[in-house]
Amino acid sequence: MNLGLTGRRALITGGSKGIGFATAKVFAAEGADLCLVARDAVGLADAADSLRTLSTTSVSTLTADLSQASERERVWEAFPDVDILVNNAGSIPFGSIDQVDDQAWQQGWDLKVHGYVDLTRRYLGTMRARQQGVIVNVIGASGERLLDSYAAGSTGNTALMAFTRIAGSKSPSFGVRVVGVNPGLVASERVDHLAAGDEAGDQAPTPGFRIPFGRLATPEEIAASVVFLSSDLSSYTSGTILTVDGGVTYQSDSALGASPN
Known part of the structure; x- marks a missing residue:
């Protein structure tokens, strides 16, 4: 499907694996140039090499820890003129209120909550000057289905949902769209670790x-939604959050447990 993204430039955080890498592959297939950011330099280089074998689009990378404000500024300075920003980097610890200590809570929010907010604000400014651009925040369905077993994540995701709606309600006045995607449980290394009980303090789904x-x-499947929302086929969509969880959020009798997103 031609989404009209050829020649556009997409910045994807957490772009070396999982949803971020899958999103990069879909963008590349649609002809978009890529800017990938991740903490793992080796994984990032491997992802870029893989993408270059699949597509002729440009792939630029930057290793950065987006939990740090100075690193987020470095990303913004390196890639100031992107057409699309996909905020995807985030890892908030699993556990109930009394299981997640202050340091773990703060570290999770520094990366995902403050990271998303900071980069969104920065790129809103540059996109506003051009009167064009799209920001997609990959948040998590636990922001809708509030879970004691994922207290820091549910709370942070709920905040990001509100932020996305606020930003997306105003941004059309200057030609920019801000939207969100709420994945449910997604097959990934993180879910594998949770299922194995590898993360300290986690109570993985049984x-x-x-x-x-x-x-x-x-x-x-999540990447397809992200890329479609980034395209002009979704040009009247802003302030909207698409939940992609197979309907779990509204299953009152579900025994699913928590989403680690």
């Missing part, structure tokens, strides 16, 4: 918990 369609979502 084996046999019920999930829609009998499987987890794939990163590619």
